[in-house]
Amino acid sequence: MDTLLLSRIQFGANISFHILFPTITIALGWVLLFFKVRFTATGEQKWMDAYMFWVKVFALSFAMGVVSGITMSFQFGTNWPGFMETVGNVAGPLLAYEIMTAFFLEAVFLGIMLFGASRVKPWVHTLATFLVAFGTTMSTFWIIVLNSWMHTPQGYEVIDGVVHATNWLEIIFNPSMPYRFIHMMLASGLTVAFLVAGISALRMLWGDRGEDVKTALRVGVIAGAGLIPLQILAGDFHGLNTLEYQPAKVAAMEGNWETGPNVPLVLFALPDQEARENRFEIAVPNGASLILTHKADGVVPGLNDFVTEDGEVLHPRVSPVFFSFRIMVGTGMAMLLLSWGGVVMLRKYGAEAMPRAALYAFCAMSFSGWIATLAGWYTTEIGRQPWLVQGVLTTKDAVSDVPSAMVLSTLIGYLVVYAVLIVAYIGVITYLARKATRGEPFSSRTYPRRGEAVASNLQPGE
Amino acid sequence: MMDYFGDPAIWLPWTFAALMGLSILIYVVLDGFDLGVGLLMPLSNDDEKDRLVASIGPFWDANETWLVLAVGLLLVAFPTAHGTILTALYLPVFVMLIGLILRGISFEMRAKAPIAQKPMWNGAFFAGSLMASLSQGFMLGMYIMGLTWTLPNVIFALLTAVFLTVGYSFIGAAWLISKTDGQLQRHAIRWAKGGIWGLILGIGSISLATPFISTRIFDKWFSWPEALYLAPMPILSAALVVFLWWQLGRMPLTNDRWAWTPFAAAIGLFTLAFSGMAYSFYPYVVPEKITIYEAASAPESLFIILIGTLFVVPAILGYTVLSYYIFRGKATALRYD
Secondary structure (H helix, E strand, C coil), X not given: CCHHHHHHHHHHHHHHHHHHHHHHHHHHHHHHHHHHHHHHHHCXXXXXXXXXXXXXXXXXXXXXXXXXXXXXHHHHHHHCHHHHHHHHHHHHXXXXXXXXXXXXXXXXXHXXXXXXXXXXXXXXXXXXXXXXXXXXXXXXXXXXXHHHXXXXXXXXXXXXXXXXXXXXXXXXXXXXXXXXXXXXXXXXXXXXXXXXXXXXXXXXXXXXCCHHHHHHHHHHHHHHHHHHHHHXXXXXXXXXXXXHHCHHHHHHHHCCCCCECCCCEEEEEEEECCCCEEEEEXXXXXXXXXXXXXXXXXXXXXHHHHECCCCCECCCCHHHHHHHXXXXXXXXXXXXXXXXXXXXXXXXXXXXXXXXXHHHHHHHCCCHHHHHHHHHHHHHHXXXXXXXXXXXXXXXXXXXXCCHHHHHHHHHHHHHHHHHHHHHHHHHHHHHHHHHHCCCXXXXXXXCCCCCCCCCCCCCCC | CHHHHCCHHHHHHHHHHHHHHHHHHHHHHHHHHHHHHXXXXXXXXXXXXXXXXXXXXXXXXXXXXXXXXXXXXXXXXXXXXXXXXXXXXXXXXXXXXXXXXXXXXXXXXXXXXXXXXXXXXXXXXXXXXHHHHHHHHHXXXXXXXXXXCCHHHHHHHHHHHHHHHHHHHHXXXXXXXXXXXXXXXXXXXXXXXXHHHHHHHHHHHHHHHHHHCCHXXXXXXXXXXXXXXXXXXXXXXXXXXXXXXXXXXXXXXXXXXXXXXXXXXXHHHHHHHHHHHHHHHCCEEECCCEEHHXXXXXXXXXXXXXHHHHHHHHHHHHHHHHHHHHCCCCCCCXXXX
């Protein structure tokens, strides 16, 4: 394989591993703040117990997010020097603002949030929790601004092959930014909702009937049920926005080859890029036209429009985009069914008497948010190819000339480390859940006030 | 407004080079001590390991963020240099990143995974710290030698890798002297005495090698009257080394007096060495090839970042100080409540 493809796989592997953890911490920060505020308001121990369990997951996820994120800032230089050389004048300030307004805020106050409860006044600790959650959200905002600009660039001019910023408001509020930001925030919310519900269900299956577990299950199920319709709506709006600005991506998502009216909604097919047709197609007549234009005879763009007369292909490879999109939508539909079913069962039986089948189902869906989020990102990022910055810079023009053997060997190194760490991460979360189920002492069981802390044999960081 | 301080194509790159230098220096001192603490793990017993980790627990996240800021500034302010430097350092960067990943994760895992796995995660914590320190020292050596992979350069870089690693373990031990007491503090004093040679050899070899890389750098140091103005730097460095030697010899003092001084002196030494390097290489960002003025982004983009920097960096420094103030005093067990 050549350096270009290997570099793409390496960047894809690194950013896929990285995004797993921010997807959890973005929303989990707000959930922790919610637990903390409920505890302060009601004084009920269950809120603090829930906080104490989930803050461990948060600390672990945050550490994974920080260290895997450092990799990203180096990958620009090691693998894609052409990116910053061409669009650095736009990407640079956006990244700088992310580091300055978000990274330091979250990293410094994380220390106070995790280990400072006995050293500062309660309101300072709540403030620190808020600032961490706010920092992660700011970080999302800036990186989404940059990513959206790469899909729908505006507010720039090109002088001697280098992009120069002309209007920062146009750059920040580029056409796809609001859709992408909302879509990602909701994705994070759903990921955390299903993680909280799933791990709580696991603890209940293991026999934990603590108030904190039932409360966490309720919070997860209700949050999931509330967020999923919003996400479907946001996804639909985002799709219409993509249709307007990146029609080639939509054509690949729909698996539609010829531009025309009355385009069917392809449920399943094997797109064949060489023959330029779908095999084994199962489709709903007029479906794609209805979804994308809200008219049965609406015109939907086809992939064949994005091949030049001398045969250069200016649309992405169809299969990865086509299938990722279906995996994302399919996971979303499963989330809708399960969370609404969960709400019905909560009303009927209460959290205490949830049927075991439902608990198993939530368990199985614990990390469904990861699958949907990754599939969604693959859809949009592979869908932008062959462009790195739509219409401005192609991916192959940005890659470094590092030998492919070097890229391959480091890629294998990353993949091995990532595989081990993912297993360890999921293993530790289930271990923490089992430990909590057995009622082994968490420091939270007796929540000591300032000055009451006694010498203990707790391990650091626990 | 951009012209207020003269030609923006001159003062903006200069300002950003200074900011980047500052973040690298802060990173080397701050992550230097917590990487150093990681390097000392194998020397300590199991109880001490927990206190070692506790002494850096609330800080390490933010310390590593200075690396992101430093690389970020290189990336945003000097994009062509960023590509040249990092493609040349592809392999050591990979080793460092894997090291930082292992370290950050074992930090959490050693406390949260089943107790039987703890020795494994302690090992990963040490290995990660070692990989990160060695590769940073290696990159430092390669950078000084002009980023070309020749055998003598690689040998020099391997030497600086060892020296920087020992130097980090020294500043880590100095940090522990101020953050611990009793038996562990006495151990830390011993470790610091054992590590000071790395600092001396490291600073010494870089100071001796740098002037001979180019006549430009040689002339900057040894022409008259520059040599006179620069004399305080080596003299002050030598004085700090002598002070450290003397102070560590008579520690621990009653009532824990002066426990902070080795760490302060170590910061002084790191700062002097770094300033010397910055003086040697200015105005180049890629040694002897690309100057900061040639590599800089468009002034308009730099100016946009600078406006934010003026507000944000003082705030960052403020809440960093706040965090060190909140967690002042001797390190205690890390607890979430």
